[in-house]
Amino acid sequence: xxxxxxxxxxxxxxxxxxxxxxxxxxxxxxxxxxxxxxxxxxxxxxxxxxxxxxxxxxxxxxxxxxxxxxxxxxxxxxxxxxxxxxxxxxxxxxxxxxxxxxxxxxxxxxxxxxxxxxxxxxxxxxxxxxxxxxxxxxxxxxxxxxxxxxxxxxxxxxxxxxxxxxxxxxxxxxxxxxxxxxxxxxxxxxxxxxxxxxxxxxxxxxxxxxxxxxxxxxxxxxxxxxxxxxxxxxxxxxxxxxxxxxxxxxxxxxxxxxxxxxxxxxxxxxxxxxxxxxxxxxxxxxxxxxxxxxxxxxxxxxxxxxxxxxxxxxxxxxxxxxxxxxxxxxxxxxxxxxxxxxxxxxxxxxxxxxxxxxxxxxxxxxxxxxxxxxxxxxxxxxxxxxxxxxxxxxxxxxxxxxxxxxxxxxxxxxxxxxxxxxxxxxxxxxxxxxxxxxxxxxxxxxxxxxxxxxxxxxxxxxxxxxxxxxxxxxxxxxxxxxxxxxxxxxxxxxxxxxxxxxxxxxxxxxxxxxxxxxxxxxxxxxxxxxxxxxxxxxxxxxxxxxx
Numbered sequence: 175x176x177x178x179x180x181x182x183x184x185x186x187x188x189x190x191x192x193x194x195x196x197x198x199x200x201x202x203x204x205x206x207x208x209x210x211x212x213x214x215x216x217x218x219x220x221x222x223x224x225x226x227x228x229x230x231x232x233x234x235x236x237x238x239x240x241x242x243x244x245x246x247x248x249x250x251x252x253x254x255x256x257x258x259x260x261x262x263x264x265x266x267x268x269x270x271x272x273x274x275x276x277x278x279x280x281x282x283x284x285x286x287x288x289x290x291x292x293x294x295x296x297x298x299x300x301x302x303x304x305x306x307x308x309x310x311x312x313x314x315x316x317x318x319x320x321x322x323x324x325x326x327x328x329x330x331x332x333x334x335x336x337x338x339x340x341x342x343x344x345x346x347x348x349x350x351x352x353x354x355x356x357x358x359x360x361x362x363x364x365x366x367x368x369x370x371x372x373x374x375x376x377x378x379x380x381x382x383x384x385x386x387x388x389x390x391x392x393x394x395x396x397x398x399x400x401x402x403x404x405x406x407x408x409x410x411x412x413x414x415x416x417x418x419x420x421x422x423x424x425x426x427x428x429x430x431x432x433x434x435x436x437x438x439x440x441x442x443x444x445x446x447x448x449x450x451x452x453x454x455x456x457x458x459x460x461x462x463x464x465x466x467x468x469x470x471x472x473x474x475x476x477x478x479x480x481x482x483x484x485x486x487x488x489x490x491x492x493x494x495x496x497x498x499x500x501x502x503x504x505x506x507x508x509x510x511x512x513x514x515x516x517x518x519x520x521x522x523x524x525x526x527x528x529x530x531x532x533x534x535x536x537x538x539x540x541x542x543x544x545x546x547x548x549x550x551x552x553x554x555x556x557x558x559x560x561x562x563x564x565x566x567x568x569x570x571x572x573x574x575x576x577x578x579x580x581x582x583x584x585x586x587x588x589x590x591x592x593x594x595x596x597x598x599x600x601x602x603x604x605x606x607x608x609x610x611x612x613x614x615x616x617x618x619x620x621x622x623x624x625x626x627x628x629x630x631x632x633x634x635x636x637x638x639x640x641x642x643x644x645x646x647x648x649x650x651x652x653x654x655x656x657x658x659x660x661x662x663x664x665x666x667x668x669x670x671x672x673x674x675x676x677x678x679x680x681x682x683x684x685x686x687x688x689x690x691x692x693x694x695x696x697x698x699x700x701x702x703x704x705x706x707x708x709x710x711x712x713x714x715x716x717x718x719x720x721x
Contacts (some may be wrong), residue, residue: 179236179283181290184226191215193226194237196585200273205308206640207332218271220248227290229274229283237274237283241291241303244265249304252327253336256304259339267295269339270305282359282660290317292344301341306334319343348557357633360659360692364493364638365541367550368682369592376595382587389587389659398595400538402493403597404523406530406554410575413585416520419551423487423516425566426535426559428453430514432484435476439499440464440492441669442518450487458483458504464673465495465640467629470503471498476528477511485514485534491522494669496629496638496677519554521536525637527602530554540589543637543681546596549589592694607681609636612689618676619693623700628675642673649660649674652699659695661688 182421184190198216201207208216218224218615223244240247249269250256269291274283295303306327307315312335317320328334344551361368369377382389393411400409412418427434427450434457438444441464450457460476462468468488476485486508486636491498501517514534522528524543530536533556539552559572568574573580613636617627620641643649653665653676664670664677678692710714 178231179286181232182187183239183294184227186227188233189226189228189230189235191239193228196235196238196273197271198596199270203513204276205332205402207328207584219246220270224270225294227287227294229286230407235285235495236278239272239287239291240270241267241294242270243298243300243619247304249306249327249336250505252334253324255559256336259336260302260304261340262635262651263340265298265300267298268305269303272305272350278658282491284314285318285521288344292339296341296390303339305337305339307337309335311335318547341716359657359662360680360684360688362663362684362692363393363681364677364679364681367541367543367545367607368546369545370596370601370683373592373596377547377588377592379588379591384581384585384587389590390581392587392590393581393585396590397599398716399594401554403600404519404528404530404538406533406536407556408576409552410572411550411585411590412551412553412569413589414551415548416429416518416537416539417445417449417553418517418519418643419539420446421677422553422570422572422707423535424449424453424455425570425647426572427485427487427516427626428455429559429564429566433480434485434487435455435460435473435480435483435513437468437473437486437488438462439466439468439495439497440489441494441667442489442492442520443630446487446489446518450628463496467497467633468499468504470507473504474507474511477507477513483513485516487516487518489521489640490516490528490536491519491526491635493521493638494640494667496627496634496640498522498633498635501529501533508532521681524600524602525606525635527606530556532556540596543598544593545682546593546602547589549586550593605676606636610682612680613637613639613682614687615686616693623697639678639680641676641678642672643676645674646698647674649676652676652696655699656692656695656708659692661695 184193193218194215197218198214202210202216218240220242224240224242226238226240228235248270249268259721295609305320308327312481315337321343322335322337324336326333326335357369392680397409397411401407434455436446436450436457436459437460438459447459460473486504488499488504490501497688504515510534519528519536519537519538521542526544531681538552538554540546541548555572555573569583613634616639620627625632625643628642643652650671653663656663664679670677695696
């Protein structure tokens with residue numbers, strides 16, 4: 175079972191009742207292959223010989239096909255000397271009655287049905303299957319691996335192309351399709367990200383004490399790997415989310431006399447204000463429209479005109495829009511004006527080549543770009559921390575960590591082991607290069623549909639593309655339909671829903687074939703009638719329409 179979808183062989187009376195209704199809906203009402211009847215059910219003439227592969231969602235039939243193993247097949251009646259068209263085989267079957275709920279087509283249901291069919295055929299010793307493929311769906315059948323043969327059969331109203339499928343052709347074709355066995359689908363979210371088998375294996379190793387010598391070695395190796403990755407002098411690890419890391423930064427800024435400056439141009443810049451307010455700090459805010467670059471001349475002017483400004487805090491990669499704010503320019507401004515620079519690098523670490531030299535404090539997390547399990551946050555620092563008579567809570571005081579060899583409190587060895595493995599497996603330069611190419615591909619594909627990214631190309635982080643949808647489309651409905659199709663995008667955050675935005679994130683390991691498949695599914699979704707997208711975005715209640 176995956177994402178609420180169950181693929182199985184039909185065995186219950188209720189399942190067979192639903193099958194007869196779906197056959198009627200598909201092959202009488204949609205495709206005029208059989209005559210209508212008042213019961214609106216249709217039992218196939220080969221029913222007693224059929225094996226039905228079905229897909230259920232919470233007990234309801236959403237997709238099906240039948241396998242006929244006894245000859246003559248229905249195709250034998252349509253095409254004389256059927257075997258003469260086929261490559262050599264030992265055992266043959268016929269696939270028939272392929273049907274999927276209209277609103278669920280172009281989804282993993284189709285591949286799941288055929289994956290289950292191939293498994294069944296291999297168990298039964300069949301090495302080839304034939305099908306009468308609907309003419310208008312030839313591209314779909316070919317994606318699955320079917321090969322056309324012989325002349326078109328059927329009627330003008332219902333024409334079919336004979337095709338065959340072998341296990342070899344199916345598995346070859348799977349390179350262009352979503353793998354139905356992947357329960358999480360294709361992960362295009364900012365988090366949680368896809369975890370590699372190596373990282374999962376590292377996480378599953380037996381836990382060890384945080385006071386053991388082995389843990390100390392692992393812990394220090396992990397910190398060294400992080401500082402080498404970011405060119406930071408030091409880093410401390412905490413059990414918690416990125417919000418905790420930013421709270422730690424805010425706490426340490428509260429030890430500095432003077433006031434600060436916070437820059438915002440998105441959701442997470444605005445959240446820094448909330449972190450800071452809770453420590454009762456004095457600060458000013460330069461707020462820019464979401465998706466617009468900072469005005470660095472203005473920032474420089476404000477700092478020069480306000481000598482009490484002692485620190486500046488901003489987000490490096492603004493996840494809400496995909497904006498990559500310039501750390502280098504901010505470093506230059508801060509160094510020249512004796513201002514401490516702090517950076518939220520939660521979405522940039524592991525996604526961008528970072529240089530945290532001359533950055534006073536920076537936050538990061540084990541998930542997102544580092545592609546490990548969430549649960550470890552980190553604070554990087556580049557110099558000795560300010561010390562005053564004022565104290566912070568022990569867990570938030572980085573001095574506590576430096577005085578206790580970095581492990582003053584209990585920390586989970588499984589999470590640390592997974593994080594260390596993920597960092598070792600990360601080829602950051604290659605990842606950035608490949609993601610830049612994929613981002614250009616995505617940008618061009620969306621622009622070709624008159625849908626435009628929020629961020630201009632020169633300012634866009636290579637791992638986040640945010641698309642502003644026009645009013646006739648609702649981001650939460652588009653996102654949910656893509657999710658049904660097996661592509662998990664960012665769309666559920668409140669700020670995305672309010673702005674009618676969707677996000678394609680490349681933080682996980684994503685190949686071009688999945689990007690192509692996602693864009694194919696997206697195009698099919700937006701081609702659907704406008705009434706399918708009517709409804710209240712606030713209530714999230716939509717009219718139901720059949721497509």
